[in-house]
Each structure stands twice: as structure tokens, then as C-alpha cells.
Amino acid sequence: MSGSEKRLKRDMSHPFGSPEYAFEELVAELGAAFLMNQVAMPYSTQHAAYVENWINVLQKDVRNLFRAASLAQNAADLVLGVTHQKEEAAA
Secondary structure, three states: OOOOOOOOOOOOOOOOOOHHHHHHHHHHHHHHHHHHHHOOOOOOOOOHHHHHHHHHHHHHOOHHHHHHHHHHHHHHHHHHHHHHHHHHHHO
């Protein structure tokens, strides 16, 4: 989990169904899209059940989209950095 204390230190304590949990799901979905694009793999979301919660989060404050995208990019960069480090060490 990229948001854990040892990685990007996001608050992951919110219960399922809360607006904060929905926001973290949005971060995760965006991060997956960023990673799939970076490694040139096709990506399609199958998470229609989350859309209503994401809409609620975005209706509260449209800046949440930019916050989520920034956090997702940080997570994608972390994953890609770890992957690149392992590839370099193996070479």
C-alpha cells in the first residue's frame, strides 16, 4: 500500500463508505491508470460501484480531483521507482 507510514504516509484510518475512504479509492484508481499508461498497458475501469462515492467527494470540492491526481502520481512514481531500482540492481 503506497499510503502506508513507511511509504507516502497518507491517513488510511477511515472506514469503508466514508468520504475519506472514497477519496483514497479515487487516488488508487487514478494511480492505476497512471501506471498502466506509463507501461503502455490497456486499462479500463470496472469500478462503477465507486463512481457515486467519487462524485460525492468531487462535489464537496472540485480541488479534490487535483489532490487525488497528485497523490496518485506520487504513488505511481513510488512504484515505478522501486521497480526501476530492482531492475538496476539485477543488471
